Amino acid sequence: MTDPQCLLNPATNLLSAWTSVAGLTIQVSATAIIISALIGIPFGTWLAMNQFRGRQVLSIVLYAGMGMPPVVVGLIIFMLLSRAGPLGGLGWLFTPAAMVLAQVIISLPFVVVLTKTSVEGISSSVSEQLRSLGATDRQIARAVLWEARFGVLVAILAGFGRVISEVGAVMLVGGNIDGQTRVLTTAIVLETRRGQFEQAIILGAILVGVTLMIFAFVLHLSQRTRQTSV
Amino acid sequence: MPRTTISLIVSVSTFLVVMLLAGYVTGTPAFLMNRDDTDTLRIATTTSLDDSGLLNDILPDFEERYNTQVDLIAVGTGQAMVLAERGDVDLVLVHAPELEQEFVAQGYGVDRTTFMTNPFVIVGPVDDPAEVADASSAGDALSRIADSGASFVSRGDDSGTHFKELEIWASAGLSPSSSMGWYQPVGQGMGETLLTANEMEAYTLTDRATFVAIAPERVADLESLYGSPGQPGEGDPLLDNPYSAIAVNPESHPETRIDLARNFVDWLNMDSTLTSISEFGVETHGEPLFTLIEGS
Numbered sequence: 001m002t003d004p005q006c007l008l009n010p011a012t013n014l015l016s017a018w019t020s021v022a023g024l025t026i027q028v029s030a031t032a033i034i035i036s037a038l039i040g041i042p043f044g045t046w047l048a049m050n051q052f053r054g055r056q057v058l059s060i061v062l063y064a065g066m067g068m069p070p071v072v073v074g075l076i077i078f079m080l081l082s083r084a085g086p087l088g089g090l091g092w093l094f095t096p097a098a099m100v101l102a103q104v105i106i107s108l109p110f111v112v113v114l115t116k117t118s119v120e121g122i123s124s125s126v127s128e129q130l131r132s133l134g135a136t137d138r139q140i141a142r143a144v145l146w147e148a149r150f151g152v153l154v155a156i157l158a159g160f161g162r163v164i165s166e167v168g169a170v171m172l173v174g175g176n177i178d179g180q181t182r183v184l185t186t187a188i189v190l191e192t193r194r195g196q197f198e199q200a201i202i203l204g205a206i207l208v209g210v211t212l213m214i215f216a217f218v219l220h221l222s223q224r225t226r227q228t229s230v
Numbered sequence: 231m232p233r234t235t236i237s238l239i240v241s242v243s244t245f246l247v248v249m250l251l252a253g254y255v256t257g258t259p260a261f262l263m264n265r266d267d268t269d270t271l272r273i274a275t276t277t278s279l280d281d282s283g284l285l286n287d288i289l290p291d292f293e294e295r296y297n298t299q300v301d302l303i304a305v306g307t308g309q310a311m312v313l314a315e316r317g318d319v320d321l322v323l324v325h326a327p328e329l330e331q332e333f334v335a336q337g338y339g340v341d342r343t344t345f346m347t348n349p350f351v352i353v354g355p356v357d358d359p360a361e362v363a364d365a366s367s368a369g370d371a372l373s374r375i376a377d378s379g380a381s382f383v384s385r386g387d388d389s390g391t392h393f394k395e396l397e398i399w400a401s402a403g404l405s406p407s408s409s410m411g412w413y414q415p416v417g418q419g420m421g422e423t424l425l426t427a428n429e430m431e432a433y434t435l436t437d438r439a440t441f442v443a444i445a446p447e448r449v450a451d452l453e454s455l456y457g458s459p460g461q462p463g464e465g466d467p468l469l470d471n472p473y474s475a476i477a478v479n480p481e482s483h484p485e486t487r488i489d490l491a492r493n494f495v496d497w498l499n500m501d502s503t504l505t506s507i508s509e510f511g512v513e514t515h516g517e518p519l520f521t522l523i524e525g526s
Contacts, residue, residue, distance in 0.1 A: 082316045082317075082318050083316055083317035083318055083483060083485065084315075084316040084317060084318075085316075088317075093318055094272065094301065094303060094318070175301070175303035176303070176304065177301045177302060177303060178302065180301055190281075190304075192421070192422070192425075193277070193281060193419050193420075193421030193422055194281050194421055194443075194444065194445065195421060195424075195425065195444040195445035195447075195448035195449070196445055197445075197448065
């Protein structure tokens with residue numbers, strides 16, 4: 001605690017620092033998962049409902065993507081966004097935008113694969129029925145996706161859980177800059193390195209608390225819609 | 231659309247909006263926006279300067295004086311140099327003199343200023359099974375560890391400290407490797423390496439500032455044995471650890487902020503800054519952590 005302001009009022013300062021770190025964590029991961037859902041849900045549904053050459057290969061690649069080490073994703077994005085890299089002109093390196101990009105790539109395979117499997121679980125029976133009633137492909141897709149909505153919700157939550165707890169990629173592309181790109185996971189690494197285990201554990205508890213609140217809220221919503229839709 | 235569909239969509243989007251708003255209120259105001267309106271100096275620094283709290287202590291003065299925001303990226307010296315070579319930062323604060331000279335000679339860096347030191351010390355278990363405290367030189371100290379079979383934890387991460395460690399082994403005519411069992415390269419920062427050495431009852435090489443600044447209860451089983459004031463090896467030139475600021479060469483990376491980097495170097499050489507550096511640590515740890523270089 002060498003910051004003079006911290007000496008004046010350590011508790012308040014620590015609290016406001018933690019709040020802004022937690023806030024940025026949500027900003028980054030929520031933005032990433034929204035983008036990921038906008039791309040992944042239509043793509044996963046399309047994959048589940050269409051037969052084409054190379055479908056099997058594409059599925060295997062996506063399944064493997066779930067096992068891709070985030071730090072490798074981070075390294076690739078780092079090299080792309082670095083000033084010496086092809087996308088250096090964007091000026092995204094060491095900004096939240098780079099962290100969002102990394103998290104989109106990390107969560108996308110989860111959203112696509114889990115959407116695909118939940119749609120597949122419903123698609124055959126429902127779509128046959130609808131087709132016999134003369135529904136168009138688009139109508140069938142919409143109906144099947146609606147039936148699979150809880151699976152899709154799980155897909156989003158799984159992706160979100162993965163990115164909000166990830167540390168390697170955001171450390172590399174964000175740089176853990178205080179007040180700019182420091183999120184809960186990178187702050188935990190920093191406090192651990194400083195031997196401040198208590199602070200690291202508190203930050204970990206905040207991360208779990210934030211995740212818990214978000215999941216509880218979403219599951220509560222889904223429960224309510226499930227009841228009203230019966 | 232069925233009523234339930236609408237209600238689900240409405241509630242999920244409400245939730246997302248609320249969450250994002252909460253994030254935006256508490257998080258970074260400039261999220262996903264360019265901060266071109268403020269001058270921002272990007273510094274890649276070796277972890278010891280950040281972990282010890284020195285930069286948090288002295289930087290506000292620079293930021294205020296030059297109306298410049300500093301973005302600090304704390305990494306090992308090896309990674310800091312790579313960031314500078316690629317033009318991803320404007321200035322580096324590093325401690326590996328030979329690499330630095332090479333870096334400047336290759337045209338990557340300009341305006342190198344060496345401004346302070348933070349000597350290396352050898353730390354190890356309090357009972358000192360290898361009798362490092364009686365060593366006649368830094369090389370002798372490491373030889374004793376190798377002979378005793380006690381464990382040695384190495385940074386193993388191409389950091390300034392790692393390079394120095396290899397240099398000391400070489401001075402003793404030794405080149406240990408992980409296949410020897412007692413030599414443990416962990417590939418982590420100084421803080422993690424000290425924590426590991428403490429758990430393993432092993433020796434390690436550390437800069438003195440990080441060892442003094444780390445929470446003492448976390449390294450309770452470690453003691454400085456060679457190189458600290460009042461111990462053998464104090465002032466050993468091989469344990470010297472000078473820190474330099476180097477600006478990234480604007481000729482290879484014109485988009486870097488050489489103007490701000492030059493301001494920073496000027497500011498580093500101001501009497502008031504040097505005084506703050508030399509006094510840093512006295513209040514919190516009872517002793518200064520960094521020593522100014524005479525004549526800088």
